[in-house]
Amino acid sequence: MVSRIVVGAHYGLRDWLAQRITAVIMAIYAVILLVVLLTGYPLSFQVWRDLFTAGWMRVATLLFGVSLGWHMWVGVRDILMDYVKPAGLRLALQVAVILAIAGYLGWLVQILWR
Amino acid sequence: MTTAATRKPRPKYLNLTALLFEIRLPLPGWVSILHRVSGALLFFPGTLWLLYLLDRSLTSQQGYDHVREYLAMWPSKVAVTAFIWFFCHHFFAGIRYLALDLHKGIDKVSATRSGIAVLVAGALTTLWLGSKVW
Numbered sequence: 582m583v584s585r586i587v588v589g590a591h592y593g594l595r596d597w598l599a600q601r602i603t604a605v606i607m608a609i610y611a612v613i614l615l616v617v618l619l620t621g622y623p624l625s626f627q628v629w630r631d632l633f634t635a636g637w638m639r640v641a642t643l644l645f646g647v648s649l650g651w652h653m654w655v656g657v658r659d660i661l662m663d664y665v666k667p668a669g670l671r672l673a674l675q676v677a678v679i680l681a682i683a684g685y686l687g688w689l690v691q692i693l694w695r
Numbered sequence: 696m697t698t699a700a701t702r703k704p705r706p707k708y709l710n711l712t713a714l715l716f717e718i719r720l721p722l723p724g725w726v727s728i729l730h731r732v733s734g735a736l737l738f739f740p741g742t743l744w745l746l747y748l749l750d751r752s753l754t755s756q757q758g759y760d761h762v763r764e765y766l767a768m769w770p771s772k773v774a775v776t777a778f779i780w781f782f783c784h785h786f787f788a789g790i791r792y793l794a795l796d797l798h799k800g801i802d803k804v805s806a807t808r809s810g811i812a813v814l815v816a817g818a819l820t821t822l823w824l825g826s827k828v829w
Contacts, residue, residue: 604789604793605793611782629752629753629759630753630759633749656738660731660735678738685743688750689746692746692749692750695753
């Protein structure tokens with residue numbers, strides 16, 4: 582029987598599955614981006630900006646960003662659960678991680694829709 | 696008959712000397728800890744750095760040129776190569792875990808073999824993409 586603590590996991594399939602689904606989404610994006618960049622290689626500013634201002638690329642990159650944020654949250658939380666035992670410190674670090682991920686996403690949206 | 700002298704001393708305590716010199720992590724263990732370390736570093740500072748570069752490079756032609764100059768310096772190239780390796784290792788090790796989740800290759804021999812494949816694939820893609828950086 583697991584002891585349920587407030588700074589622990591959700592003890593179910595959700596996080597585990599979410600981490601894997603987001604991984605697959607990011608892997609597909611990464612491969613597509615690599616192919617696009619290699620076909621446009623060597624890059625110029627024009628090619629670079631046209632790529633990231635294209636409608637499909639903005640949405641795809643946002644989906645990548647959201648997947649990354651979710652994936653990182655599960656992963657870093659697992660690391661914190663393994664190595665940081667005091668509940669207060671773990672909670673503080675978890676809050677810091679959530680704020681960092683939220684900040685990353687806000688920044689990404691700002692970069693994509695300028 | 697085994698005597699106390701020939702037997703390994705038990706219990707075995709996990710002090711720093713034991714962790715560094717006495718206990719050998721099996722190969723899939725290295726794949727695993729590298730997956731964890733690379734993941735942590737991609738979260739911080741990896742993503743922060745990448746966002747900074749994306750931001751600067753997309754602002755203007757000057758910003759783009761600035762990023763190119765910055766990335767042309769050798770410490771940046773080292774950082775980019777490290778980033779590529781972390782990403783590629785995390786990528787291939789992740790695919791291995793997806794297979795393991797589906798109960799594919801969970802016996803000891805296959806798991807060691809796929810562990811080697813992950814390390815080799817990560818190293819080769821890093822060499823390939825890294826060669827475009829240098």
